[in-house]
Amino acid sequence: MSSSLFWGDRAVVLFPGWPGARGLGSYLLSLLFVLALAALAEALHAVSAHVAHRWRRRGAVVPALLLTAVHAARMGAAYLLMLAVMSYNGGVLLAAVAGHALGFLLTRSWAARAEELEAGHGAGAGAGRGRDRVPPSDDAAKA
Secondary structure: OOOOOEOOOOOEOOOOOOEOOOOHHHHHHHHHHHHHHHHHHHHHHHHHHHHHHHHHHOOOOOOHHHHHHHHHHHHHHHHHHHHHHOOOEHHHHHHHHHHHHHHHHHHHHHHHHHHHHHHOOOOOOOOOOOOOOOOOOHHHHHO
16 A cells, blocks of 8 residues: 555555456446545535524424434544545545535535525525515605
């Protein structure tokens, strides 16, 4: 095992012999796995924050066991990612970073849409109502 960054498809990621010398297809599958694991870690973070925020706004007690389970799963994914990146393979590092970026993009845009719909600002949810509504001016009322 190398202690400096290297490029190539003969890496050992997480388990002995995986993907190893099994070829480019197995290496690409391991990169896809690392990418999905990083995206999952980001998604778990966003879900945890969204659930906690939603329950807090309703005045209810935050479901501690559910949030603890989500946090444990997120930390497990994060530690597996750390071990994968410690393979010192450049492709694995790039897959982990790309997975985090993809997960951030998808979950943050999902969370923003959910907040818009919850606030009544989304399409088909009464757009124009709420705090962004512009009151009529005095000139328009006189006409």
